[in-house]
Amino acid sequence: MRANDELASRMNVQVETRLLELVYRGRRPKEEAPYSIVRSYLLYAMAPPAPAELGISPGVAVIAIQRTSYDARGTVVETADLVMSGDRVAAVYSTPCARTRQPC
Numbered sequence: 001m002r003a004n005d006e007l008a009s010r011m012n013v014q015v016e017t018r019l020l021e022l023v024y025r026g027r028r029p030k031e032e033a034p035y036s037i038v039r040s041y042l043l044y045a046m047a048p049p050a051p052a053e054l055g056i057s058p059g060v061a062v063i064a065i066q067r068t069s070y071d072a073r074g075t076v077v078e079t080a081d082l083v084m085s086g087d088r089v090a091a092v093y094s095t096p097c098a099r100t101r102q103p104c
Contacts, residue, residue, distance in 0.1 A: 036084030
């Protein structure tokens with residue numbers, strides 16, 4: 001795929017830059033429908049393709065997260081769209097405080 005305006009801006013690359021879209025589905029063994037979908041976009045040469053789409057029924061709440069990862073120099077190395085079925089997952093994030101490196 002090629003970077004559209006939004007992805008190009010998020011990844012700090014030119015529009016039409018060749019990207020690889022990885023799509024991950026989270027699913028529990030006894031459940032038919034996945035509980036989450038993650039769309040991750042990488043520069044084309046960085047990773048192999050992954051599994052297909054998440055199906056979410058109309059009216060199901062979702063948790064939607066946009067994540068961008070940087071290397072130590074501040075270069076964007078990945079950006080991802082995470083969409084999880086809100087009735088089957090809980091998102092818990094902890095960010096260390098800069099001074100103590102302990103959860104805030």
